[in-house]
Amino acid sequence: MATINENYLKLPGSYLFSEIARRVAAYAKANPDKSLIKLGIGDVTRPLAPAVTEAMHKAVDEMATGAGFHGYGPEQGYEFLRQAIAQHDYAARGVTIAPDEIFVSDGAKSDCGNIGDIFGVDNVVAVCDPVYPVYVDTNAMAGRAGDYDEASQHWSKLVYMPCTAENGFSPAIPEEKVDLIYLCFPNNPTGAVASREQLEAWVAYANENDAVILYDSAYEAFITQGDVPHTIFEIEGAKTCAIEFRSFSKTAGFTGTRCAYTVVPKELVRGGASLNSLWNRRQCTKFNGVPYVVQRGAEAVYSPEGQAQVKETIAYYQRNAQVIREGLTKAGLTVSGGVNAPYIWVKTPEGMGSWEFFDLLLEKANVVTTPGAGFGPSGEGYIRVTAFGDAQATQEAVARIVSVLG
Numbered sequence: 001m002a003t004i005n006e007n008y009l010k011l012p013g014s015y016l017f018s019e020i021a022r023r024v025a026a027y028a029k030a031n032p033d034k035s036l037i038k039l040g041i042g043d044v045t046r047p048l049a050p051a052v053t054e055a056m057h058k059a060v061d062e063m064a065t066g067a068g069f070h071g072y073g074p075e076q077g078y079e080f081l082r083q084a085i086a087q088h089d090y091a092a093r094g095v096t097i098a099p100d101e102i103f104v105s106d107g108a109k110s111d112c113g114n115i116g117d118i119f120g121v122d123n124v125v126a127v128c129d130p131v132y133p134v135y136v137d138t139n140a141m142a143g144r145a146g147d148y149d150e151a152s153q154h155w156s157k158l159v160y161m162p163c164t165a166e167n168g169f170s171p172a173i174p175e176e177k178v179d180l181i182y183l184c185f186p187n188n189p190t191g192a193v194a195s196r197e198q199l200e201a202w203v204a205y206a207n208e209n210d211a212v213i214l215y216d217s218a219y220e221a222f223i224t225q226g227d228v229p230h231t232i233f234e235i236e237g238a239k240t241c242a243i244e245f246r247s248f249s250k251t252a253g254f255t256g257t258r259c260a261y262t263v264v265p266k267e268l269v270r271g272g273a274s275l276n277s278l279w280n281r282r283q284c285t286k287f288n289g290v291p292y293v294v295q296r297g298a299e300a301v302y303s304p305e306g307q308a309q310v311k312e313t314i315a316y317y318q319r320n321a322q323v324i325r326e327g328l329t330k331a332g333l334t335v336s337g338g339v340n341a342p343y344i345w346v347k348t349p350e351g352m353g354s355w356e357f358f359d360l361l362l363e364k365a366n367v368v369t370t371p372g373a374g375f376g377p378s379g380e381g382y383i384r385v386t387a388f389g390d391a392q393a394t395q396e397a398v399a400r401i402v403s404v405l406g
C-alpha cells in the first residue's frame with residue numbers, strides 16, 4: 001500500500017492566501033453588486049517595464065530561428081543573467097558574489113520552501129512570529145516542525161521569535177540554540193527592517209553556533225533609508241553562515257512571469273559539505289531552469305532603461321504606501337511599515353481581532369486586506385495592507401476605510 005507523507009495531515013487549514021481568496025470569492029459571489037478593492041495578497045498590478053518586454057520579444061524571435069533556438073538551459077541559470085546579478089545587485093554595493101554562487105529559479109517562494117531539501121530533519125528551526133507562512137508550512141511538511149497545537153497556534157519543534165510593537169518588530173536572538181534561522185528584511189508582513197548592527201549580531205550568532213541564516217530579501221528594492229543593508233552579504237562573515245533569496249517579482253513585476261535567484265556562497269560549509277554543491281545537486285536533479293525568454297527579460301531589468309523604468313514603478317507603489325500610511329494614521333489607526341517595504345502593518349481598532357477587522361473591512365468597505373493572525377499568533381490584532389494596488393483604487397480604499405471607521 002502506498003503510504004503518504006503524514007506531515008501533510010498535521011497542517012492546519014489551508015494556505016493563508018488560498019483561504020483569503022476562498023472567503024473573498026464567496027463574498028463576491030453573494031454580493032455581485034459590490035466592487036471590491038484587493039489590497040490583500042502582495043501581488044503587483046503595474047505592467048512589466050518596456051525594456052523587459054522588448055527583451056522578451058527579441059528572445060521569442062530568436063527562439064523561432066535555428067541559430068537562436070534554446071532547448072534546456074543550464075539548471076543554475078544562464079551566465080548572462082548570473083553575471084548581471086553579480087554585477088548590479090552585489091558588486092555595485094561593494095559585495096563580491098561570484099556568478100556560480102547564484103542560482104536562478106522560478107521564485108523565492110519555491111526556493112525558500114525547497115532549500116529544506118539540503119538540511120537534515122533534526123535541525124532546530126527558528127522563525128519570526130508573525131511570519132511569511134511558507135517558512136513554517138514547508139518545515140512542517142518536511143517533518144521538522146513537530147506537531148501543531150491549536151491552542152497556542154505553534155508547532156512543537158519550531159522556535160518562535162515574537163516580533164511585536166514592543167521590540168520594534170525586530171526579533172531577539174533566541175535563548176535556546178537554533179540551527180536554521182529564517183529572517184526576512186524588509187519584513188513580510190510587518191514592513192520592518194533590520195539595522196546593520198542587528199544583522200551583525202545574527203551573523204555572529206550563526207557563525208558561533210554553526211547555524212545557517214536563510215535570508216529572504218525579496219522586498220529589498222523598497223528600501224528608502226540609506227543606512228539599511230540591502231543584502232545580508234554586506235555584513236562581514238555572512239558568507240560562512242547565510243543563504244540569500246531574491247526575486248524579480250516585487251522588484252520588476254515578475255509575479256506572473258516568474259524569475260528569482262538564490263545565493264549560496266561557496267564558503268558556506270556545514271558537516272564538511274559545501275552547501276553550494278548540495279544546492280547545485282538539488283537543482284540539477286529537480287529543476288530544469290527558468291525559460292530563456294524570461295531570463296532575457298530579467299537581464300533587461302539591469303539595463304539603464306530597465307533600471308529607470310522599474311524605479312519608476314517602485315516609486316508608484318511607494319506613493320501608495322504613503323497614501324495608506326497617512327490616510328489610516330489620520331483615521332486614528334496605529335500603522336507601521338510602508339517606508340522601506342510595500343506592506344503596511346495596521347493595528348486593529350479597539351482591540352478587535354484580526355479576522356474580525358478583516359471581515360468588517362471586507363463587508364463594510366469592500367476592501368480586502370490580510371488578517372495579521374494568519375501570519376502567526378503575534379499577528380493577532382493587526383491587518384496587513386499592500387501598496388501594490390492601483391493608485392486610484394488605493395486612494396479609494398483608504399477613503400472607504402476612513403469612512404467606515406468614522
Ligand code: MLT
Pocket residue numbers: 040041042043109132188
Ligand atoms: C504575500 O502577499 O505575502 C506575498 O505575495 C506572498 C508571496 O510572495 O508569495
